[in-house]
Amino acid sequence: MTKKTARTANSAGKAAKPAKAPKSAETQLAEYRRKRDFTRTAEPAGGKPAAGKKLAYVIQKHAASHLHYDLRLELDGVMKSWAVPKGPSLDPSVKRLAMEVEDHPIEYNAFEGTIPKGEYGGGTVMLWDRGTYSYGGTDPDPLEGLRRGYAKGDFKFILHGKRLRGSWVLVRTGRGEKGRSQWLLIKHRDEYAVPDSDVTADHMTSVTTDRTMEEISGGKSRVWHSNRSRDSEAPAPERSAGQPAPAKRSQASAYQRLIARRKP
Ligand code: MN
Numbered sequence: 001m002t003k004k005t006a007r008t009a010n011s012a013g014k015a016a017k018p019a020k021a022p023k024s025a026e027t028q029l030a031e032y033r034r035k036r037d038f039t040r041t042a043e044p045a046g047g048k049p050a051a052g053k054k055l056a057y058v059i060q061k062h063a064a065s066h067l068h069y070d071l072r073l074e075l076d077g078v079m080k081s082w083a084v085p086k087g088p089s090l091d092p093s094v095k096r097l098a099m100e101v102e103d104h105p106i107e108y109n110a111f112e113g114t115i116p117k118g119e120y121g122g123g124t125v126m127l128w129d130r131g132t133y134s135y136g137g138t139d140p141d142p143l144e145g146l147r148r149g150y151a152k153g154d155f156k157f158i159l160h161g162k163r164l165r166g167s168w169v170l171v172r173t174g175r176g177e178k179g180r181s182q183w184l185l186i187k188h189r190d191e192y193a194v195p196d197s198d199v200t201a202d203h204m205t206s207v208t209t210d211r212t213m214e215e216i217s218g219g220k221s222r223v224w225h226s227n228r229s230r231d232s233e234a235p236a237p238e239r240s241a242g243q244p245a246p247a248k249r250s251q252a253s254a255y256q257r258l259i260a261r262r263k264p
Helices: 030-034 106-110 142-152 213-217 254-261
Strands: 055-063 067-075 078-084 095-104 113-115 123-135 154-161 165-175 181-187
Touching (some): 030 095, 055 154, 067 106, 067 123, 067 142, 078 106
Antiparallel strands (some): 055 067, 055 123, 078 095, 095 181, 113 123, 165 181
């Protein structure tokens, strides 16, 4: 018996299907808007198309009923979004649960502030990291590769942020509450991987305003420290060319072990 017997007859032997035609940002943002009263929250309603060609990336630290980190990656006019309770880890042996949430508008990437208590997601939001990202797989068409990866639940991407860089993957593992997909966020082994590190503890202030969560919730305005070096902004230490990578490359990564276990 082969794996093919488990599939429907007409799917066997077909070449890789193109990902479904992307839905409009308006359609994708319907749930986001339904949950919010824009007369009460300063969050954006969204819908303005992105100008640049580079795909946006942001992580917002969100002290809602439970503290979490919202990872958002632009795709087809919206920010695909995942709530990561423990936040990202630079350790490739660590898998972090990432619960998919509703698509957000691209303008949300600039949001830092406090969502009023009693409103959806009420609590303080900090811009924890931001930048761009690119496709991390092997498809010759990067955008199609991203769409296929998202559809397959094996979404490979390369972050170009201020705090997070390098190759990552989100792997879909199943369904959680309210039919939301559960994914795992994993750092691939590369020069930006740091075993036994705690990147969320290393960066406790806003990537754009340098404020703490308390300063944001207290409404303290932007604090600029243009004339001092910001320790928390220091880039990950560069490894010199001759220095060995910290982990054995032959050893299977968390990602490889997960993919091997996953049903097709
Ligand atoms: Mn959130």
